[in-house]
Amino acid sequence: MLKKLFGKRDAAGEPSKYTTEDLIVLERWDEAIAVLEARVQSNPNDLHAHLKLAEVYTSAERPQKALERYLFVAESYTDDGFYDKAIALLSKIARLAPGDSTIAGHIRNAQQLKDLEHLRTLALEGLRESQERRRQDSRLSLTESQRLWQALSSTEVVRKLPGEQLRRLFAHSWLLEAETGEVLAERDSRQEVLYLLASGEVEALLDLGDGRPIQLRSFGTGDIFGDRALLEHQPWPATYRACGPSRLFRLDAEGLAEALQGNPDPRQFLDALRSRRHDHDVAAAVRKLVTSSA
Amino acid sequence: MAVRPIVLYPDPVLRARAREVERFGSELEALARDLADTMYDAPGVGLAAPQVGVSERVAVVDVAAGGAASELHVLVNPRIVDSEGRELAEEGCLSIPGLSEKVPRPRRVRVEARRPDGSCFELDAEGLLARALCHEIDHLEGILFFERVTGLRGELARRRLRRLPILEGVSA
Numbered sequence: 001m002l003k004k005l006f007g008k009r010d011a012a013g014e015p016s017k018y019t020t021e022d023l024i025v026l027e028r029w030d031e032a033i034a035v036l037e038a039r040v041q042s043n044p045n046d047l048h049a050h051l052k053l054a055e056v057y058t059s060a061e062r063p064q065k066a067l068e069r070y071l072f073v074a075e076s077y078t079d080d081g082f083y084d085k086a087i088a089l090l091s092k093i094a095r096l097a098p099g100d101s102t103i104a105g106h107i108r109n110a111q112q113l114k115d116l117e118h119l120r121t122l123a124l125e126g127l128r129e130s131q132e133r134r135r136q137d138s139r140l141s142l143t144e145s146q147r148l149w150q151a152l153s154s155t156e157v158v159r160k161l162p163g164e165q166l167r168r169l170f171a172h173s174w175l176l177e178a179e180t181g182e183v184l185a186e187r188d189s190r191q192e193v194l195y196l197l198a199s200g201e202v203e204a205l206l207d208l209g210d211g212r213p214i215q216l217r218s219f220g221t222g223d224i225f226g227d228r229a230l231l232e233h234q235p236w237p238a239t240y241r242a243c244g245p246s247r248l249f250r251l252d253a254e255g256l257a258e259a260l261q262g263n264p265d266p267r268q269f270l271d272a273l274r275s276r277r278h279d280h281d282v283a284a285a286v287r288k289l290v291t292s293s294a
Numbered sequence: 295m296a297v298r299p300i301v302l303y304p305d306p307v308l309r310a311r312a313r314e315v316e317r318f319g320s321e322l323e324a325l326a327r328d329l330a331d332t333m334y335d336a337p338g339v340g341l342a343a344p345q346v347g348v349s350e351r352v353a354v355v356d357v358a359a360g361g362a363a364s365e366l367h368v369l370v371n372p373r374i375v376d377s378e379g380r381e382l383a384e385e386g387c388l389s390i391p392g393l394s395e396k397v398p399r400p401r402r403v404r405v406e407a408r409r410p411d412g413s414c415f416e417l418d419a420e421g422l423l424a425r426a427l428c429h430e431i432d433h434l435e436g437i438l439f440f441e442r443v444t445g446l447r448g449e450l451a452r453r454r455l456r457r458l459p460i461l462e463g464v465s466a
Contacts, residue, residue: 017306017307017309017438018304018309019309021441022303022304022309025304025455025456026304026456026461026464027456075329172441243438
């Protein structure tokens with residue numbers, strides 16, 4: 001009776017008449033794999049097909065093939081910024097292949113990117129707050145904000161500061177642009193400000209009176225200077241000047257006080273600002289040069 | 295009376311999108327009568343033409359089938375034009391005997407369709423009638439009710455489906 005009913009598609013030569021869903025229900029794994037492989041070949045971005053294929057490979061007890069497909073999907077999720085989905089999928093794969101140590105690396109990578117995305121969100125929020133607070137005339141476009149973040153995302157200050165602290169730093173700083181040759185701080189001045197260089201280059205100079213200033217060091221993206229002046233109330237050890245068009249975040253005493261108000265961990269905030277102690281290095285170089293020239 | 299054999303899962307005709315009906319008249323009326331006879335004989339509360347091997351957009355529904363106040367709806371080229379709410383209730387299918395699952399469906403639907411003579415009508419339905427209409431219109435799209443069950447319950451439904459006697463000799 002059943003043979004009669006199914007007679008017309010009983011032949012093995014007509015498997016393609018079944019949908020993939022039905023081939024899976026029927027546990028005709030090889031045929032389902034053939035259909036799904038063809039589908040991912042013709043549309044490599046069809047993540048649903050990749051996932052389905054991974055499931056079929058798992059059911060067909062071909063774990064290595066399943067793993068490849070799952071990893072492809074997880075990496076696609078990561079590339080597209082769907083970190084939680086990637087981590088959930090990778091955790092599932094880890095259970096399927098407990099001996100594969102590379103999966104833990106993929107999970108760490110996705111987690112790091114997720115954390116960085118969280119930082120980015122808070123940093124951009126801080127930037128927006130800063131612009132609103134200062135009523136700056138030239139507001140940063142979203143693209144410019146993203147570009148600033150791109151430049152700063154791999155720097156030490158971003159690595160050291162948790163998201164909320166980073167938001168506070170940007171929210172209470174003033175973004176300014178410096179032209180080539182513009183002096184940001186004069187030697188021995190008592191201007192209590194700190195700078196975070198977002199782009200461009202700044203140099204610390206010492207003029208011993210012969211009209212030929214000596215470059216003590218230069219600063220690049222992510223460098224902080226002025227921590228000695230702002231946090232220790234010391235005079236600037238040298239003259240700081242922009243070597244080219246530069247963008248800097250400027251934190252003054254008022255901004256610092258605001259950033260520390262209600263801060264859950266003020267020590268962490270301050271330690272990150274003075275971690276590299278560039279100004280102390282500059283001050284030491286100045287002392288050495290002044291002593292030797294005397 | 296002409297009771298036709300009901301096509302069983304996984305016959306590919308159940309998975310094809312049925313063709314729009316373009317010719318109305320006596321042949322279509324005969325098909326509708328056969329569908330109704332087959333549905334009442336089964337018995338069931340709905341039947342779509344693909345379930346008797348005819349890939350055309352025709353279905354019959356009578357949720358009071360067998361009762362005194364039975365009301366047969368014959369729907370040609372039906373489409374849901376509005377829906378509201380959501381409810382979960384048990385469903386089965388004459389093409390998949392032995393399987394029943396709780397399926398989410400709209401609580402109310404409005405369907406536009408034609409009669410076998412080609413005239414148009416609208417049908418407002420709720421509850422079981424709305425569910426039966428959705429089920430049959432799904433058939434015309436090649437969609438089977440267990441596919442509407444997702445997640446873990448969907449996976450369990452597929453496992454139950456695999457064990458059904460109708461799949462003997464078809465499964466790998």
